[in-house]
Amino acid sequence: MTTHEVKLDINGSEHVVAVESRKTLADVIREDCSLTGTNVGCEHGVCGACTILLDGEPVRSCLLFAVQCEGMEVRTVEGLATADGLHPLQQAFSEHHALQCGFCTPGFLMLAVGALERDHDMSDDDVREVVTSNLCRCTGYQNITRAVMAAREVMP
């Protein structure tokens, strides 16, 4: 088994790991960096449970190999809350009951944070469009859409 050294900046901390070239970014984040908040629901790029921010852009971490991300900046759900408390989007999710089992939640949070940071003034239609990117089996989506719209109003 040949391994390669990869350096990742995850939520502001540097992680240097030795991994096989075939290992996905999702697995490396979860197993080698012990950040299990990012979930894996399909491993073929459809469900979006594994969505993270890579250099600020929402991506499916199951569709990337960790070795492709050398030196890049990764943000995961663990990085959203601060010492002051939950991120406004996390709060909005709770307030609007936008999660039931919560398995899809980290993916939706990172997807929406990425979208809202890129464009604070997303229209309602744009928010709806963004929410169609990921799958949730529990909520029927409307509370997720509401939560993202509510967070849009208060996000810094």
Add this chain to the structure above:
Amino acid sequence: MTWVGHSQRRLEDPPLLSGVARFAADIEFSGQLHMRVVRSPMASGRIQALEISAAQDVPEVYAVWTSEDVVDIPPIGLRMTHLPELEQYRQPVLAHEFVRYVGEPVAVVFAEDAYTAEDGAGVVFADIDPGEPVLDVRRSGTFAPGVGNEAAVLHKETGDISAAFDAADHLVELELSVGRHSGVPMETRGALAWHDRSTGVLHMYGAAKVPHYNRAAIASMLGLHLNQVQLHEGHVGGGFGIRGELYPEDVLVCAAALRLGRPVRWIEDRREHLIAANHSRDQVHQVRAAVRSDGFILGIDDEFWLDQGAYVRTHGATVPDLTAAMLPGPYLVPAYRVVGHVVLTNKTPAGTYRSPGRFEGTFVRERLVDAVAHRLDLDPIAVRRTNLIPTEAMPFDRDVDALGTHVIYDSGDYTSLMDQTLQTIPPERLRSEAAALCSDEEVVGIGAAFFVEKSGLGPYDGVRVTVDESGGVEVVTGAASVGQGVETVVAQVCADALGVRPEAVRVVHGQTDRISHGMGAFASRVTAMTGSATHYAALAVRDKALSVAAEMLEAAIEDLVVENGTIGVRGSPGGPSVSLAEAAIAMSPVVRGGDGPAGLTAEEWFRSDRMSYPYGFHLAAVAVDPETGGCRVVKYVVAYDVGRAVNPQLVDGQLVGAAAQGIGGTLLEEFVYDDFGQPLASTFMDYLMPTAAEVPDVETLIFEEAPSPLNPLGVKGAGEGGLTASGAAIAAAIDDAIGSPLAVRRLPVTPNRLHDLIRALGDTT
């Protein structure tokens, strides 16, 4: 304030939002092995040989097992609706001699990491002599030499069915079918077993739904005592009926942890999930109604075939039993007869999926009612009104059994719910709102369907409530949580009875080492059963606390109140008080002395031998593009009477989420097989789950007009009613859109099927 009835924010949310939740794949033990299952590539055949040496040679592969390594482990038993004739169709943990569906476990590879285990599994060669697969429920075949593929025939009958047909003015007959789809939670299955040799106890993580039952089953299959096996439920990424049942993989990780002496972990991938976890639905019905000229249904005669797939799994005959028992639903139907055939085929085995048997039966019955209306040229709503069971007839004895309980609808005012819904959302308004959301190419249709659900299955649930000496409140229950909000709901009930805030209550569920018995979470039972047990246990703790506080405060018990965890004298705020913690200290064995029971704790068991029956009404508006056969649900309404809503926001969430699943099962989701029994929907690219683009805004109307007399809270389960009538309501809406009554007779209504229906219309006009 009272907490029951309040939309309390969920206590579950913080860990789920911050990424510290522990789903099955988030748990690991040092030294763990990873298990990968080698699955049959063929739907049917005899195993000639399994070549495993190449896998054994893969570096870091630790062991490879075939059925020979597990000959001593019996097949997986039936948890529910057990009929003796089903025994012989149970699934072995690894295929022995025959394979019967694509995806059946034939071998397992254990390796140092998941990637290597997959490498090993990839080089196991299964030499299988292919057989002719049976893929049609109305074709007879053999399960094993001398054993046919009709596993059971169920029969339910009430009233005089032949008299009903003799007296009928009209006969209405239909063939209807519901496709194969399933729960498909976002978290795949997973299990991690660890044998603690220091105590001799085998632990399994990744349990869900029915941990206590599974503990007993695993212990018995592996020859252990119950106290040598403990199951632990962590966070669970959706249940919907399929998760938490005992599957071959659960038993294999446990056996391997014992025999290989290392922790063993198995995490399913999505393809495996779609071909190996329980499928559901998949029924064909031939149904006839005997009808009077005013639209009153004198009798229903139904024969159906359920495609059980390759084996009978833990649910036994649950789905056909419920289909048959609940078929007449909300209508009087003085006579009915149902014959249900449970047929084995070479597809993935089937079990329950949210609203099992009722989604199918409601589709059949409501289509039949629409057919009656069409035949007699009556308004479909008027026909429903003619047949609905009047509230004066409650409780209504259906005179059949379901899941071993007598079906007696406990309470309800069906007509009132239907009328109020139609007043709040008049059909014509729904139609015009839908039209506003359509493009020029699309045509609009609306449809409605009524249904009765069931909930609160017993026979028991037990809860222990304890206030510890630091004032912490803990509720321990044998129920389980599959992500629906159990902790919050139980905490609300406890908070009211005990006199604390819900946030102060810690709810422990799904841990077999914390309470001796538990029924788990299914059949919309937790709020009714566990909620009631919690209510009584918390009241008992409160009584104990009040009696010590009365001594300490030198006051009469009747004069005391508990608020926010503090016991004081009614009407004297700021006066002397005792905290629950102080009461607990006073009752501790150190302080208390004497022989009676110590501690501020109580355990109560709530028993019920009847189910409660919530009911509701769905309205759907669709937009159909006649050119493409595309169909969108543009508006959806769920009206549901839950007796009493402990947490209205969570009830709403259950109804909306279930409606989205109903839309999926009605329009998109289907496990399709080719002629060789190869599954064609084994990724999310071909098993189409609804995204936010396919789910419209769902409006819910939550009714509390008919509390259940069967439990102290008056609650009925809210878990399934958002789904039950969706197939029927959307089908009616599509008929309406394309102007062809009863066009939809088969679900799902995929674009190509709808396109064919529309083209056939063009041919006949």
